[in-house]
Amino acid sequence: MPSRKTNPEFMTGVPELLILRLLTEREMYGYEIVQAIEAATGEAIKVGEGVVYPILHALEEQGCLSSRKKPVNGRTRVYYAATATGKKRLGLLMGEWQRITEAVGAVVKGTKHANA
Secondary structure, three states: OOOOOOOOHHHOOHHHHHHHHHHHHOOEEHHHHHHHHHHHOOOOOOOOHHHHHHHHHHHHHOOOEEEEEEEEOOEEEEEEEEOHHHHHHHHHHHHHHHHHHHHHHHHHHOOOOOOO
């Protein structure tokens, strides 16, 4: 049986959506986000810190996230939280996600479609 790939190529953009959604619930630091995505998706989606941190930095630059440094056990962690701009972006992304998943679902289920 072939191994199941957890992050196929069509997943582009999904980590951003997941990160924003998780950070609207509570602030988290990078590795905590990695773990939360894996747990929330039942390990169907696994992203590493190399995926998460560039997204966090880009979202912060766009004003979608705020960050604060917090000392924890002698280390400094950067915690991120969604801003009002981030929540607005999440709403847009969720709308797009819904539209795309419904369209793909229609094709996968074999619903009628127009002849080209």
